[in-house]
Amino acid sequence: xxxxxxxxxxxxxxxxxxxxxxxxxxxxxxxxxxxxxxxxxxxxxxxxxxxxxxxxxxxxxxxxxxxxxxxxxxxxxxxxxxxxxxxxxxxxxxxxxxxxxxxxxxxxxxxxxxxxxxxxxxxxxxxxxxxxxxxxxxxxxxxxxxxxxxxxxxxxxxxxxxxxxxxxxxxxxxxxxxxxxxxxxxxxxxxxxxxxxxxxxxxxxxxxxxxxxxxxxxxxxxxxxxxxxxxxxxxxxxxxx
Amino acid sequence: xxxxxxxxxxxxxxxxxxxxxxxxxxxxxxxxxxxxxxxxxxxxxxxxxxxxxxxxxxxxxxxxxxxxxxxxxxxxxxxxxxxxxxxxxxxxxxxxxxxxxxxxxxxxxxxxxxxxxxxxxxxxxxxxxxxxxxxxxxxxxxxxxxxxxxxxxxxxxxxxxxxxxxxxxxxxxxxxxxxxxxxxxxxxxxxxxxxxxxxxxxxxxxxxxxxxxxxxxxxxxxxxxxxxxxxxxxxxxxxxx
Numbered sequence: 001x002x003x004x005x006x007x008x009x010x011x012x013x014x015x016x017x018x019x020x021x022x023x024x025x026x027x028x029x030x031x032x033x034x035x036x037x038x039x040x041x042x043x044x045x046x047x048x049x050x051x052x053x054x055x056x057x058x059x060x061x062x063x064x065x066x067x068x069x070x071x072x073x074x075x076x077x078x079x080x081x082x083x084x085x086x087x088x089x090x091x092x093x094x095x096x097x098x099x100x101x102x103x104x105x106x107x108x109x110x111x112x113x114x115x116x117x118x119x120x121x122x123x124x125x126x127x128x129x130x131x132x133x134x135x136x137x138x139x140x141x142x143x144x145x146x147x148x149x150x151x152x153x154x155x156x157x158x159x160x161x162x163x164x165x166x167x168x169x170x171x172x173x174x175x176x177x178x179x180x181x182x183x184x185x186x187x188x189x190x191x192x193x194x195x196x197x198x199x200x201x202x203x204x205x206x207x208x209x210x211x212x213x214x215x216x217x218x219x220x221x222x223x224x225x226x227x228x229x230x231x232x233x234x235x236x237x238x239x240x241x
Numbered sequence: 242x243x244x245x246x247x248x249x250x251x252x253x254x255x256x257x258x259x260x261x262x263x264x265x266x267x268x269x270x271x272x273x274x275x276x277x278x279x280x281x282x283x284x285x286x287x288x289x290x291x292x293x294x295x296x297x298x299x300x301x302x303x304x305x306x307x308x309x310x311x312x313x314x315x316x317x318x319x320x321x322x323x324x325x326x327x328x329x330x331x332x333x334x335x336x337x338x339x340x341x342x343x344x345x346x347x348x349x350x351x352x353x354x355x356x357x358x359x360x361x362x363x364x365x366x367x368x369x370x371x372x373x374x375x376x377x378x379x380x381x382x383x384x385x386x387x388x389x390x391x392x393x394x395x396x397x398x399x400x401x402x403x404x405x406x407x408x409x410x411x412x413x414x415x416x417x418x419x420x421x422x423x424x425x426x427x428x429x430x431x432x433x434x435x436x437x438x439x440x441x442x443x444x445x446x447x448x449x450x451x452x453x454x455x456x457x458x459x460x461x462x463x464x465x466x467x468x469x470x471x472x473x474x475x476x477x478x479x480x481x482x
Binding site for chain 1: 248250256257258259260262263266267270271275276277278279280281283284285286287288289290291292294316317319320321411414415416
């Protein structure tokens with residue numbers, strides 16, 4: 001056997017969680033204008049969820065997920081990945097550490113999302129509600145970039161995270177997608193009450209949940225997994241020939 | 242960086258087609274009784290659709306997909322896979338050739354499906370309609386095993402393949418899932434007219450299509466991708482500790 005496939009190959013560092021990874025891979029197929037199988041973005045995916053909990057580590061109550069993430073990254077590079085993405089927002093807390101160790105470039109989910117935000121017309125100009133984990137909000141990754149666009153940003157309060165977002169997110173991860181979705185909608189309701197005109201679903205469990213219940217928030221929300229998929233399609237269209 | 246993940250790892254030789262691979266990975270998450278992310282079956286997936294068309298090769302009009310499939314298999318083994326599955330029925334024409342070259346065992350989709358068939362109660366005892374590609378039907382892989390169970394088997398005619406199954410399958414692959422599903426349902430209608438009491442959706446595009454339109458055939462049909470996912474869950478439950 002010979003290593004003949006030397007063409008561009010997208011590496012997906014997944015497992016955070018496994019359903020969000022599948023959702024990303026599905027959106028990658030949907031976003032690619034393809035007439036036949038052979039047109040699609042070639043992917044190698046590491047969907048290994050045996051990674052210490054990111055939210056718990058950021059809350060100071062668990063071990064670091066970085067070694068397991070580096071392991072996955074290394075496996076993807078060994079398998080021939082030429083560009084790597086991570087379909088998990090919270091994992092982007094370790095993006096710089098991963099990029100520093102990687103011999104191939106990574107695409108940042110916030111870059112991909114900001115590109116879509118600039119094109120968005122629904123609720124344009126108004127405050128952007130961020131539906132995200134406590135660890136993601138604490139990183140300020142989205143807030144800094146959104147404010148740099150001259151837009152204001154609204155985040156869940158500590159109480160809303162404890163009562164709505166966090167249990168909703170873990171319900172989705174545990175397979176109780178519908179009840180999780182209702183809790184996540186409550187987190188969005190609270191942001192809407194404070195003036196948000198649109199949302200960034202900055203946790204990859206959120207679009208999975210909102211799609212399941214066909215949430216009323218979908219038309220005014222940016223799906224960061226879909227934004228990342230679009231960025232990957234653009235990468236593939238640039239390099240495939 | 243060190244290779245620390247030496248535990249069992251499921252390798253998915255995908256891309257045939259990419260949507261069927263995503264569907265399989267989704268069903269693998271659904272079938273695993275998991276309370277937290279970390280419970281799920283660890284997967285490395287090669288979803289690279291740049292493989293010569295299997296149906297065309299079997300019809301004598303294209304190049305062999307085997308070298309590209311061996312390449313994917315090799316990459317999965319290099320990434321640490323300890324068991325390999327192929328979520329594509331037609332690709333099982335090359336199962337023996339792949340298994341002969343692989344240093345790790347493969348799980349056969351027909352074995353997984355027969356296990357589910359033995360447990361099936363809807364339409365039990367009656368003739369089994371096979372919804373499959375011409376190449377899959379020509380291999381006789383399902384027919385031999387079904388008949389060995391003392392059951393009879395019904396297959397599409399050449400004319401039904403040309404007019405219903407084949408264009409339906411390619412419509413799904415091309416993203417026109419709803420129209421593809423209608424054509425695939427016509428293929429099932431014809432088998433029903435000849436006496437089939439239940440179906441094996443022995444092409445992984447079929448359940449994707451039937452689920453999209455919530456086909457009336459779903460309750461009496463075995464989804465080979467879901468059967469394969471169940472076999473993988475059983476593998477993981479046996480080896481994970």
